[in-house]
Amino acid sequence: MSGYLSLWEQYGGQMLAAFWGNIQLAFYAAVASLILGLILALMRISPVPSFRWVGTAYVNIIRNTPLTIIITFGVAVLYGVFTWQLSSDFNLNFFQIAIFGLAIYHAAFFCEAIRAGVNTVPQGQAEAARAIGLGFFPAAQNIILPQALRGAITPIGNTLISLIKNTTVVAAGSVAEVSGLMKTMIEFRPDQGILIFLTIAMFFVIVVVPVGLLTTYLSKKLAVAR
Amino acid sequence: MSAQQSVLFDAPGPKTKRTILIINVIGAAVLLFVLYLLFKGLGDAGELKPEKWNVFAQGSIWSDYLLPGLMNTLKAAAISIVLALVFGFVFGLGRLSHMTWVRVISSIVVEFFRAVPVLIMMIFFWLFLGGAQLVPPDQSPFVAVVLGLTFYNGSVIAELVRSGVEGLPKGQREAGIAIGLTRGQSLRSIEVPQALTAMLPALIGQFVIILKDSALGSIVTYNELLYSANLVGTGNGNVFQALVVAAAIFIVINYALSALAKWLSRYLASRGEAGAAGHNDGGAEAPPAQVMGAPQTL
Amino acid sequence: MALFSKRKTMALAGAAAAVALSLTACGGGGGGSGSGEGKIRIGIKFDQPGLGFQDGSNYTGFDVDVAKYVANELGYPADKVEFVSSPSANRENMLANKQVDMIFATYSITDARKERVSFAGPYFVAGQDLLVRKDDSSITGKDSLSGKKLCSVTGSTSAEKVKKDVPGVQLVEQSGYANCLGLLEKGGIDAVTTDDIILAGLAAAKANHGKFKVVGAPFSTEKYGVGLPKGSDKCESINKAITKMIDSGEWKKALEANTQGTGYTPNAETNPPKPDACS
Numbered sequence: 001m002s003g004y005l006s007l008w009e010q011y012g013g014q015m016l017a018a019f020w021g022n023i024q025l026a027f028y029a030a031v032a033s034l035i036l037g038l039i040l041a042l043m044r045i046s047p048v049p050s051f052r053w054v055g056t057a058y059v060n061i062i063r064n065t066p067l068t069i070i071i072t073f074g075v076a077v078l079y080g081v082f083t084w085q086l087s088s089d090f091n092l093n094f095f096q097i098a099i100f101g102l103a104i105y106h107a108a109f110f111c112e113a114i115r116a117g118v119n120t121v122p123q124g125q126a127e128a129a130r131a132i133g134l135g136f137f138p139a140a141q142n143i144i145l146p147q148a149l150r151g152a153i154t155p156i157g158n159t160l161i162s163l164i165k166n167t168t169v170v171a172a173g174s175v176a177e178v179s180g181l182m183k184t185m186i187e188f189r190p191d192q193g194i195l196i197f198l199t200i201a202m203f204f205v206i207v208v209v210p211v212g213l214l215t216t217y218l219s220k221k222l223a224v225a226r
Numbered sequence: 227m228s229a230q231q232s233v234l235f236d237a238p239g240p241k242t243k244r245t246i247l248i249i250n251v252i253g254a255a256v257l258l259f260v261l262y263l264l265f266k267g268l269g270d271a272g273e274l275k276p277e278k279w280n281v282f283a284q285g286s287i288w289s290d291y292l293l294p295g296l297m298n299t300l301k302a303a304a305i306s307i308v309l310a311l312v313f314g315f316v317f318g319l320g321r322l323s324h325m326t327w328v329r330v331i332s333s334i335v336v337e338f339f340r341a342v343p344v345l346i347m348m349i350f351f352w353l354f355l356g357g358a359q360l361v362p363p364d365q366s367p368f369v370a371v372v373l374g375l376t377f378y379n380g381s382v383i384a385e386l387v388r389s390g391v392e393g394l395p396k397g398q399r400e401a402g403i404a405i406g407l408t409r410g411q412s413l414r415s416i417e418v419p420q421a422l423t424a425m426l427p428a429l430i431g432q433f434v435i436i437l438k439d440s441a442l443g444s445i446v447t448y449n450e451l452l453y454s455a456n457l458v459g460t461g462n463g464n465v466f467q468a469l470v471v472a473a474a475i476f477i478v479i480n481y482a483l484s485a486l487a488k489w490l491s492r493y494l495a496s497r498g499e500a501g502a503a504g505h506n507d508g509g510a511e512a513p514p515a516q517v518m519g520a521p522q523t524l
Numbered sequence: 525m526a527l528f529s530k531r532k533t534m535a536l537a538g539a540a541a542a543v544a545l546s547l548t549a550c551g552g553g554g555g556g557s558g559s560g561e562g563k564i565r566i567g568i569k570f571d572q573p574g575l576g577f578q579d580g581s582n583y584t585g586f587d588v589d590v591a592k593y594v595a596n597e598l599g600y601p602a603d604k605v606e607f608v609s610s611p612s613a614n615r616e617n618m619l620a621n622k623q624v625d626m627i628f629a630t631y632s633i634t635d636a637r638k639e640r641v642s643f644a645g646p647y648f649v650a651g652q653d654l655l656v657r658k659d660d661s662s663i664t665g666k667d668s669l670s671g672k673k674l675c676s677v678t679g680s681t682s683a684e685k686v687k688k689d690v691p692g693v694q695l696v697e698q699s700g701y702a703n704c705l706g707l708l709e710k711g712g713i714d715a716v717t718t719d720d721i722i723l724a725g726l727a728a729a730k731a732n733h734g735k736f737k738v739v740g741a742p743f744s745t746e747k748y749g750v751g752l753p754k755g756s757d758k759c760e761s762i763n764k765a766i767t768k769m770i771d772s773g774e775w776k777k778a779l780e781a782n783t784q785g786t787g788y789t790p791n792a793e794t795n796p797p798k799p800d801a802c803s
Contacts, residue, residue: 463731
């Protein structure tokens with residue numbers, strides 16, 4: 001037990017900083033990828049063939065590529081080729097690129113989640129809306145999207161959970177986060193290996209389980225009776 | 227694709243058709259412009275030079291690096307799939323048990339491994355197993371990859387099993403018990419087989435995730451495809467190109483698996499409908515959205 | 525607490541055994557442990573060009589050349605040598621488990637490591653240095669780094685040292701040195717930092733010929749030793765072999781061949797080194 005306490009003395013500050021890094025990554029990437037995912041979903045269900053084609057190609061390519069490769073590409077292409085330097089702070093650029101990489105990847109999954117939600121709405125709902133004289137936007141706003149959102153809650157929640165966990169992969173993009181730190185900690189304190197793992201695992205349990213519970217609660221509460 | 231219209235958009239009239247055509251052309255032009263910028267940028271940076279790509283025409287690059295790497299990827303994925311299925315069925319059925327303690331323990335195990343990132347598990351097993359001399363150190367990367375993939379995906383499969391069985395109409399179990407089966411017998415011979423059919427597409431989707439996540443093995447020095455691609459890139463000064471090739475291989479394999487899952491889900495749905503109509507019990511189709519949606523993805 | 529961790533360990537062992545079983549059933553893997561039939565198993569890096577690199581079914585690099593020479597002196601000709609990949613994080617474990625008989629893998633002799641393993645040598649003294657673009661003369665050493673952008677590998681000791689030595693340094697950490705070289709070539713960063721001979725090896729790869737140079741102002745001392753299982757009796761004979769290699773000129777030849785075209789010369793004050801006394 002005293003070994004574990006000394007571990008906190010030695011690494012506590014770094015651990016909290018790394019956890020905070022993961023949370024920040026997850027937050028910004030979630031916002032960015034939800035927006036991008038929504039745009040992609042609209043493209044995929046739009047009547048414009050070129051939009052549909054782009055959306056489909058995007059999803060099929062990105063969804064089947066390992067995230068590590070996407071993050072490495074992010075640095076090699078955005079920073080190496082297109083000299084991404086939005087910030088004068090050198091390291092902040094890589095933080096932004098990491099968020100960008102996470103967003104690109106998870107947008108494909110959010111897109112599919114939203115599309116799945118739209119697909120749960122029966123065609124009859126749209127026909128009924130038009131029959132009572134609603135135009136495109138009123139119908140979308142009042143009839144279709146609210147139902148679609150309910151159907152999409154579970155997959156969106158699951159994607160969100162994956163995103164939180166996948167923030168551990170961006171060490172490849174030079175961001176201080178918890179998986180890199182864990183590696184160092186176990187190398188230098190092999191005696192505490194199991195406790196180091198459990199500590200970091202508990203962090204994710206504490207963050208992820210409430211998101212899962214909230215998703216289940218919402219999807220049950222808002223479920224559309226059909 | 228064009229035949230299948232979405233709920234959100236009505237069938238277009240002549241005027242809208244013209245508007246769509248115009249937007250379509252604009253969309254295509256924007257796409258081409260973006261692609262042009264991308265390739266121009268890559269070209270200016272020298273990434274498209276033939277000498278950076280030529281090495282992939284050499285047989286030795288494939289026979290010495292990429293194919294052995296791919297074999298290791300497939301090996302780790304295949305073993306993980308089998309073990310994850312075992313893990314998933316044990317704990318998925320455990321969560322359905324009528325014994326409280328089995329249910330509680332299964333729930334804790336499943337929820338824990340579902341919440342912990344795969345990479346965190348891999349790094350832990352890699353360093354810990356090698357250090358504690360539980361497995362030979364040169365096997366510890368492989369074992370770490372397999373254990374990480376098994377525990378995470380096994381717990382996702384456990385949820386698939388559980389939601390698949392729970393998605394079945396109650397009458398199935400009641401009928402089983404009415405004809406004198408025990409709870410376990412009813413699960414084994416009536417409920418699980420039906421649930422299995424319903425969850426098969428989602429299960430294959432999970433295999434895609436296993437295959438894709440095995441690339442994390444390169445971080446724990448398991449010499450799978452991504453690791454060997456990095457070796458090629460290091461030796462030939464073309465890391466970027468090597469990663470493009472590795473990504474392409476992953477995309478092709480995963481796309482094929484996803485296509486199989488899609489086809490299977492359509493096939494099963496059509497068969498389910500036919501069965502339902504034939505026997506007039508309407509029970510064979512578990513609500514697919516629920517089963518598919520429940521644990522899902524990456 | 526102790527009881528808990530023990531039970532956990534056993535559960536893990538069980539799981540690991542299951543995996544090991546399925547592995548052998550699949551016929552994969554490179555055989556079991558132990559050297560057997562008069563062979564010697566040597567741990568090297570597989571991914572470090574110029575030092576230890578897997579080139580098809582061959583292995584090349586300075587570490588490999590020294591390892592072959594020493595093995596031959598110990599009575600193991602080339603066909604009795606089996607090379608095994610030993611990544612940094614696994615080196616002590618592999619020696620402790622007797623998975624390898626010795627390790628030549630840019631393995632710095634440190635007091636912390638001496639607690640778990642024994643060392644022969646050193647056979648080379650490296651120092652942390654900088655790799656820059658060939659036409660860049662603005663970086664001459666550690667003290668000219670202000671405002672410059674550096675790249676190193678995530679979690680490496682080189683990255684830690686440069687952060688400590690050069691306060692406020694702009695450092696990006698990548699998953700491999702090859703990624704750093706890509707950024708260096710395009711100008712996204714100004715220098716890559718790690719041990720000088722590793723940098724020279726990277727720059728000597730055919731594709732990188734003439735693009736980069738090693739600055740040649742090392743700011744640390746890394747004595748590359750031969751890692752041995754704790755209490756090994758081979759130390760004396762290995763040291764003798766290393767001395768013989770240096771005296772015969774083979775050592776210099778190997779070094780030059782593996783860093784060709786980079787203008788790299790090792791720190792002459794410390795090289796060639798005299799092996800430490802065996803403990």
